[in-house]
Amino acid sequence: MRYVSQIFQPVITIPKNAKVKNTDITCKSQKLLLECGLVRPTSSGFFALLPLARRALDKLETLVKTCVEAAGAQRVTLPALTAAQLWETTGRLADVGSELLTVEDRHKKEYLLAPTHEEAIADLLADVGPLSYKQLPLVLYQINNKYRDEHRPKHGLLRAREFTMLDAYGAHRDTGCAETVYEDMTTAYTRLFERLQLPVYRVPAPTGDMGGTLSHEWQVPASAGEDAISVCPSCSHAALDSTECARCGKETERVNSIEVGHTFILGTRYSGPLKANYIPPSGPPQPLIMSCYGIGITRLLAASLEALSSEKSMRWPRAIAPYSAVIIGPKEGSKEWQHHGEDRVHEVYKRIAQAQDAVIDDRHQLTIGKRLMMADRLGYPTIVVCGRAVLEIPPRYEVHRCLPGSSQEPALVTLEGLIDMLEGEGREKVLEVNKA
Amino acid sequence: MRYVSQIFQPVITIPKNAKVKNTDITCKSQKLLLECGLVRPTSSGFFALLPLARRALDKLETLVKTCVEAAGAQRVTLPALTAAQLWETTGRLADVGSELLTVEDRHKKEYLLAPTHEEAIADLLADVGPLSYKQLPLVLYQINNKYRDEHRPKHGLLRAREFTMLDAYGAHRDTGCAETVYEDMTTAYTRLFERLQLPVYRVPAPTGDMGGTLSHEWQVPASAGEDAISVCPSCSHAALDSTECARCGKETERVNSIEVGHTFILGTRYSGPLKANYIPPSGPPQPLIMSCYGIGITRLLAASLEALSSEKSMRWPRAIAPYSAVIIGPKEGSKEWQHHGEDRVHEVYKRIAQAQDAVIDDRHQLTIGKRLMMADRLGYPTIVVCGRAVLEIPPRYEVHRCLPGSSQEPALVTLEGLIDMLEGEGREKVLEVNKA
Numbered sequence: 001m002r003y004v005s006q007i008f009q010p011v012i013t014i015p016k017n018a019k020v021k022n023t024d025i026t027c028k029s030q031k032l033l034l035e036c037g038l039v040r041p042t043s044s045g046f047f048a049l050l051p052l053a054r055r056a057l058d059k060l061e062t063l064v065k066t067c068v069e070a071a072g073a074q075r076v077t078l079p080a081l082t083a084a085q086l087w088e089t090t091g092r093l094a095d096v097g098s099e100l101l102t103v104e105d106r107h108k109k110e111y112l113l114a115p116t117h118e119e120a121i122a123d124l125l126a127d128v129g130p131l132s133y134k135q136l137p138l139v140l141y142q143i144n145n146k147y148r149d150e151h152r153p154k155h156g157l158l159r160a161r162e163f164t165m166l167d168a169y170g171a172h173r174d175t176g177c178a179e180t181v182y183e184d185m186t187t188a189y190t191r192l193f194e195r196l197q198l199p200v201y202r203v204p205a206p207t208g209d210m211g212g213t214l215s216h217e218w219q220v221p222a223s224a225g226e227d228a229i230s231v232c233p234s235c236s237h238a239a240l241d242s243t244e245c246a247r248c249g250k251e252t253e254r255v256n257s258i259e260v261g262h263t264f265i266l267g268t269r270y271s272g273p274l275k276a277n278y279i280p281p282s283g284p285p286q287p288l289i290m291s292c293y294g295i296g297i298t299r300l301l302a303a304s305l306e307a308l309s310s311e312k313s314m315r316w317p318r319a320i321a322p323y324s325a326v327i328i329g330p331k332e333g334s335k336e337w338q339h340h341g342e343d344r345v346h347e348v349y350k351r352i353a354q355a356q357d358a359v360i361d362d363r364h365q366l367t368i369g370k371r372l373m374m375a376d377r378l379g380y381p382t383i384v385v386c387g388r389a390v391l392e393i394p395p396r397y398e399v400h401r402c403l404p405g406s407s408q409e410p411a412l413v414t415l416e417g418l419i420d421m422l423e424g425e426g427r428e429k430v431l432e433v434n435k436a
Numbered sequence: 437m438r439y440v441s442q443i444f445q446p447v448i449t450i451p452k453n454a455k456v457k458n459t460d461i462t463c464k465s466q467k468l469l470l471e472c473g474l475v476r477p478t479s480s481g482f483f484a485l486l487p488l489a490r491r492a493l494d495k496l497e498t499l500v501k502t503c504v505e506a507a508g509a510q511r512v513t514l515p516a517l518t519a520a521q522l523w524e525t526t527g528r529l530a531d532v533g534s535e536l537l538t539v540e541d542r543h544k545k546e547y548l549l550a551p552t553h554e555e556a557i558a559d560l561l562a563d564v565g566p567l568s569y570k571q572l573p574l575v576l577y578q579i580n581n582k583y584r585d586e587h588r589p590k591h592g593l594l595r596a597r598e599f600t601m602l603d604a605y606g607a608h609r610d611t612g613c614a615e616t617v618y619e620d621m622t623t624a625y626t627r628l629f630e631r632l633q634l635p636v637y638r639v640p641a642p643t644g645d646m647g648g649t650l651s652h653e654w655q656v657p658a659s660a661g662e663d664a665i666s667v668c669p670s671c672s673h674a675a676l677d678s679t680e681c682a683r684c685g686k687e688t689e690r691v692n693s694i695e696v697g698h699t700f701i702l703g704t705r706y707s708g709p710l711k712a713n714y715i716p717p718s719g720p721p722q723p724l725i726m727s728c729y730g731i732g733i734t735r736l737l738a739a740s741l742e743a744l745s746s747e748k749s750m751r752w753p754r755a756i757a758p759y760s761a762v763i764i765g766p767k768e769g770s771k772e773w774q775h776h777g778e779d780r781v782h783e784v785y786k787r788i789a790q791a792q793d794a795v796i797d798d799r800h801q802l803t804i805g806k807r808l809m810m811a812d813r814l815g816y817p818t819i820v821v822c823g824r825a826v827l828e829i830p831p832r833y834e835v836h837r838c839l840p841g842s843s844q845e846p847a848l849v850t851l852e853g854l855i856d857m858l859e860g861e862g863r864e865k866v867l868e869v870n871k872a
Contacts, residue, residue: 006508008510008512008574008576010564037564040560040563040564042514042518042559042560042563043515043517043519043545046515046517048512048513048514049512051511051512051576054510057513058511072442074487074490075494076444076486076487076490077485077490078478079478079479079482079484079598080516080581080598081479081537081597081598083478083479101517101539101541102539103537103538103539103549105537105585105597106534106585106587109479111479113539120478123478124476124478124484127476127478128446128473128476135444138444140487144581145516145580145581149541151542161517161541162516
């Protein structure tokens with residue numbers, strides 16, 4: 001059994017520490033994650049992820065893995081340090097130099113803390129290559145930390161200097177093959193955002209300094225967003241910038257948004273200069289057509305909170321809430337405490353533990369009301385209160401739901417009623433695991 | 437279903453690339469991981485982990501998490517970059533400076549790519565503190581990458597410049613409390629190494645520049661090891677350096693070994709200067725007594741291969757083999773191929789897939805002998821060959837086992853016989869998951 005009293009969660013109600021000035025708090029995900037003890041800044045743009053945030057991130061990482069592996073991607077891990085010379089070869093060292101954190105080793109060799117790995121992957125494919133056309137398409141992905149020396153890091157995890165990314169790279173023999181993989185990865189992204197029940201718009205985008213021929217941004221509407229998209233209220237088509245919907249001609253609405261993903265067909269922008277070739281069925285080796293796919297995982301976590309929470313209470317996509325349920329036991333000294341102690345709490349825990357990732361709030365010295373308030377603020381999708389009604393025969397439990405966009409009244413149900421309420425979720429969970 | 441033909445595994449038989457000179461290959465784990473296409477150097481002391489190595493590392497990371505969480509540790513993630521000023525405060529910047537990779541950001545602030553996080557954790561505990569004595573003991577752990585600018589990186593993953601570590605940190609009110617946690621973590625380590633079926637010796641060690649009062653190293657005997665321990669052939673007691681066994685007085689044997697873990701009670705070495713205090717039941721705040729626990733995870737992976745493999749064939753602890761079983765189908769054009777095609781292969785896969793993490797070697801253009809040789813070299817714990825005997829009624833399968841230290845003859849069994857053979861392992865697996 002797991003207990004709230006044992007979780008390291010240094011709650012603060014007013015940011016009082018010198019490192020966190022009130023003026024640094026610029027959006028609600030940042031404020032809630034800090035005040036509820038999930039995240040702690042260690043330095044400008046750098047954050048310690050504390051146990052509850054780490055649990056949510058674990059779930060999100062697993063979900064991302066499941067979705068991209070279903071599209072055929074294979075996990076690899078490249079070093080965070082990329083030789084600067086590779087970026088010199090592709091010309092990006094000069095282009096984005098000021099945003100790079102660089103390292104010189106004891107032999108004066110230059111490395112950069114990679115913000116992305118196109119060069120490193122192309123170099124790997126060149127090193128093991130040339131691949132045969134029979135080995136293509138090939139999609140390799142990573143989940144690890146990336147670095148960007150933001151001039152002014154802000155909004156907490158939304159714009160950090162060290163952040164967790166999914167980055168996937170496709171290697172293809174031609175543009176047609178690349179487009180097929182691009183569609184498969186688009187499906188993987190769509191499935192991920194559906195699982196998160198998050199409104200994410202896919203908008204055509206310029207290819208910018210990544211190079212390449214085709215690109216989309218994946219944007220979540222949120223007032224704290226530093227981007228903006230034009231959404232058609234009629235057909236939900238979205239674009240980066242247009243007053244008229246390209247699909248149905250209606251007038252669009254402009255909303256702030258957070259970029260949580262990006263997809264590109266890169267062509268030979270990196271494979272060319274780095275000599276990442278493949279051998280076609282006939283003729284000499286040719287440069288690979290490459291594609292790449294990014295999702296800012298820590299940013300997506302914060303963007304989910306930004307999109308779903310109120311100013312006062314966190315709301316999570318159910319799939320990534322740190323715990324899916326909390327069980328609040330009676331207050332010490334109450335009548336129900338005197339009769340049952342923690343017996344009812346343990347009974348509930350045992351019955352729901354298989355389907356729910358539950359935790360017991362064992363801080364019995366606090367009133368139920370106080371713990372309920374804290375549980376609502378943390379946004380456990382399900383809160384089960386073992387209060388006065390556990391004295392009834394059969395005992396009944398108060399169930400509160402903290403789900404995005406829902407404002408259900410609490411229900412008073414028997415244990416069997418509770419199991420029924422949660423059963424659909426349990427089944428849903430099993431089905432999802434099987435699908436994976 | 438998963439197929440060997442789809443795995444990105446760039447096999448090389450003779451290192452031919454400029455980046456990998458023959459003389460750089462100094463031990464068998466390095467040679468086997470490179471030649472079998474699991475790992476690829478990207479630069480001196482930096483490695484790309486390719487899909488099979490990444491799978492093994494995933495399993496090892498999960499096992500490590502399970503063991504330390506059973507001891508009550510909670511996962512956090514701190515930035516890889518630690519402010520240099522923290523290391524200046526504890527005096528370690530000068531002590532180990534030449535092994536540190538450092539970074540200066542655009543505002544000229546100095547960071548180091550942390551080889552370990554005592555300072556960062558003490559600073560975090562100071563920042564959220566002072567903790568109450570009621571919150572103690574507290575154990576936080578991380579699994580992430582660490583950095584050390586080795587003068588001469590060698591032996592592949594055994595001495596890399598970027599490597600994956602478990603690092604756990606205990607915070608305690610007094611030495612007694614620290615010793616209790618130290619024992620719990622010692623149990624976690626012991627359980628981990630038992631699960632890996634790896635001979636690991638725990639030897640008392642000097643505390644060195646970590647500071648502190650109590651320390652043990654965890655050493656795996658292996659000829660490529662850069663350390664050495666004295667092991668008593670009679671009672672298995674081990675020490676760093678002594679010709680006579682401290683426990684039974686017998687003469688010891690000197691063997692090379694690889695350090696895979698380290699445990700320390702640090703006292704107030706870091707909490708003192710960084711002001712990480714707690715509030716005792718009465719009186720003013722006191723510095724926390726700290727402990728720390730490290731396991732080199734990528735090193736442990738390589739050390740396992742070093743200890744268990746032959747020069748020619750990898751042998752894995754069963755728990756971390758990239759796949760636990762491979763099924764080799766008939767050669768194209770053979771009589772069994774003409775009769776059954778891949779039917780028998782799929783039948784076997786479906787029956788064992790629930791308990792075994794299986795993959796199908798679908799390279800039907802290669803002979804069974806050739807694929808069997810490659811499977812043996814890769815060290816799949818179980819190899820099931822669908823050869824000539826699948827034509828019998830009932831069909832029979834040749835089962836080869838690649839387990840450390842075992843040289844079983846291949847067995848010819850029916851499908852039911854195969855299920856029986858593997859059943860114990862399946863059960864073992866389920867039990868382990870339940871324990872976790």
